[in-house]
Amino acid sequence: MSVLQTTSLTKVYNKTLRAVDDLNLRIEKGNIYGILGPNGSGKTTTLGMTLGIIHPTSGSYTWFDEAPSAAARQRIGAILETPNFYPYMNAQKNLEIMAHIKRSDPKQIPELIDLVGLTGRVDSPFTAYSLGMKQRLAIAGALIGDPEVLIFDEPTNGLDPQGIVEVRNLLIEIGARGKTILLASHIIDEVEKVCNHVAILKYGDLIAAGSVSEILGGEPIIEVSAPDLEQLKSVLSQLSFVTDLKEDGPILALKMKAETTATDLNKALFDKGIVLSHLHVRKKSLEAEFLERTS
Numbered sequence: 005m006s007v008l009q010t011t012s013l014t015k016v017y018n019k020t021l022r023a024v025d026d027l028n029l030r031i032e033k034g035n036i037y038g039i040l041g042p043n044g045s046g047k048t049t050t051l052g053m054t055l056g057i058i059h060p061t062s063g064s065y066t067w068f069d070e071a072p073s074a075a076a077r078q079r080i081g082a083i084l085e086t087p088n089f090y091p092y093m094n095a096q097k098n099l100e101i102m103a104h105i106k107r108s109d110p111k112q113i114p115e116l117i118d119l120v121g122l123t124g125r126v127d128s129p130f131t132a133y134s135l136g137m138k139q140r141l142a143i144a145g146a147l148i149g150d151p152e153v154l155i156f157d158e159p160t161n162g163l164d165p166q167g168i169v170e171v172r173n174l175l176i177e178i179g180a181r182g183k184t185i186l187l188a189s190h191i192i193d194e195v196e197k198v199c200n201h202v203a204i205l206k207y208g209d210l211i212a213a214g215s216v217s218e219i220l221g222g223e224p225i226i227e228v229s230a231p232d233l234e235q236l237k238s239v240l241s242q243l244s245f246v247t248d249l250k251e252d253g254p255i256l257a258l259k260m261k262a263e264t265t266a267t268d269l270n271k272a273l274f275d276k277g278i279v280l281s282h283l284h285v286r287k288k289s290l291e292a293e294f295l296e297r298t299s
């Protein structure tokens with residue numbers, strides 16, 4: 005069963021701006037699914053369409069394998085932008101109002117406040133909360149009614165490093181409880197830390213989708229250097245297990261066949277009379293991979 009499936013979902017603004025173009029996505033139950041893309045790539049527009057807030061130009065989507073309905077919408081909790089809380093009411097009171105609007109039992113509220121780590125500040129008015137606390141309260145609000153699916157649009161925007169860690173850990177915790185999560189983000193590191201699946205958007209186009217390890221993980225890159233760079237380059241180009249070789253200033257960056265180790269490389273070079281001044285194995289930076297894929 006799919007939780008959300010989009011078929012050729014498209015949004016054109018002002019007749020020419022294709023904000024989302026022919027998007028096909030399938031999100032399975034239990035996925036922590038990241039929609040990753042730079043500013044303006046169509047993340048919010050995509051989420052807005054699937055929540056019935058933005059009218060698609062063409063294409064369609066299903067929730068729980070059925071046409072969208074009010075009943076399906078009840079099974080989804082979402083924060084697209086910071087919700088309007090009452091500034092002079094405390095967390096409990098604010099959530100009670102939300103529960104009332106959602107026709108949900110207010111008994112769950114203390115547990116939600118505990119989950120998002122606001123128990124110690126439950127009596128403070130909303131206006132006295134830090135940005136991170138406000139965001140955690142918003143997440144508690146989305147969890148009212150125990151929805152199966154949670155949708156978050158850039159939930160760590162504007163937070164300080166501590167707030168970012170707290171919100172990410174909260175998302176991981178919610179995912180571990182078996183919820184399906186859809187998270188829009190422009191931060192590759194965030195998607196890598198929180199999600200198990202990812203779709204990468206660029207100018208409204210889907211450029212890659214799959215498991216995080218498949219899409220964002222890369223084969224290691226070995227950096228080497230030696231006093232005589234030309235000699236090193238020439239020897240490396242003759243080694244059968246070197247599959248890719250790039251020059252980066254005084255460093256040569258190479259890829260090798262999977263079964264070969266850095267030790268094998270070092271030994272092979274030493275046997276040819278080359279003593280390395282630099283040897284470093286790095287997993288391809290995700291940022292680099294992302295830019296490579298989005299540029």
Ligand SMILES: Nc1ncnc2c1ncn2[C@@H]1O[C@H](COP(=O)(O)OP(=O)(O)OP(=O)(O)O)[C@@H](O)[C@H]1O
Binds near residue numbers: 023043047
């Ligand atoms: N109401 C609108 N009218 C016209 N153009 C719009 C409207 N909303 C969004 N757009 C345009 O559609 C494109 C996609 O915007 P969207 O907000 O979906 O991107 P995003 O990936 O969420 O970006 P960000 O990371 O900045 O939140 C952008 O070029 C944006 O300017």
Ligand SMILES: [Mg+2]
Binds near residue numbers: 047048049157
């Ligand atoms: Mg957005």
